[in-house]
Amino acid sequence: MPSTLEDKVASTKRPAHDEADSENRKAPKTSHIPSSHVRPITSAISQAATALIMVREEFKARSDDLKALKGELAQRMIDARQQAANSTSPQPRLDRLRAEHRHIDENIFGAQRLASDCVNEVTVQKSKIWGLQHDHEVLEEEAMAIKDDIKKIAGDKRSDVGKLAEKMTLEGEVRALKSEI
Numbered sequence: 001m002p003s004t005l006e007d008k009v010a011s012t013k014r015p016a017h018d019e020a021d022s023e024n025r026k027a028p029k030t031s032h033i034p035s036s037h038v039r040p041i042t043s044a045i046s047q048a049a050t051a052l053i054m055v056r057e058e059f060k061a062r063s064d065d066l067k068a069l070k071g072e073l074a075q076r077m078i079d080a081r082q083q084a085a086n087s088t089s090p091q092p093r094l095d096r097l098r099a100e101h102r103h104i105d106e107n108i109f110g111a112q113r114l115a116s117d118c119v120n121e122v123t124v125q126k127s128k129i130w131g132l133q134h135d136h137e138v139l140e141e142e143a144m145a146i147k148d149d150i151k152k153i154a155g156d157k158r159s160d161v162g163k164l165a166e167k168m169t170l171e172g173e174v175r176a177l178k179s180e181i
Contacts, residue, residue: 041139045132052125059118066111073104 080097 041132041136045129048125048129052122055118055121059115062111062114069104069108
């Protein structure tokens with residue numbers, strides 16, 4: 001199960017985000033969307049990814065603890081059976097081993113509950129990351145659309161200036177011809 005979580009987490013890392021982020025740094029800032037909106041999203045994605053890594057590490061540690069407790073329990077059960085077979089009056093030792101067994105069972109139950117909570121937290125963090133990535137992509141698309149509009153407007157203004165200059169040249173020639181006539 002941890003390897004599946006690692007695969008899912010690895011797939012949510014930021015290769016597309018890094019490319020988009022580097023393009024944002026290279027492009028001149030001509031959009032109407034303030035960069036202050038993109039930075040909190042990138043910061044939130046980074047914080048969510050960090051939280052996800054911490055949760056995954058905690059989950060691995062608890063999973064290892066759970067495995068160790070299960071191994072210890074199995075060994076104690078084997079020891080209890082051997083002691084019962086070898087002893088003529090095993091009752092006090094068996095009572096102590098049963099109490100230890102209950103304690104270990106409680107620890108295992110707690111570790112399983114924590115593991116379940118960790119999995120739920122990982123799911124929540126992944127959901128947040130996906131939502132933030134989607135918002136970031138939408139903002140990038142809007143910024144690109146605004147940049148394209150600005151380029152079109154700038155191109156139209158340049159063509160208007162060219163037409164105006166041509167018109168003024170023609171008017172000057174007409175005046176010159178009128179003065180000659």
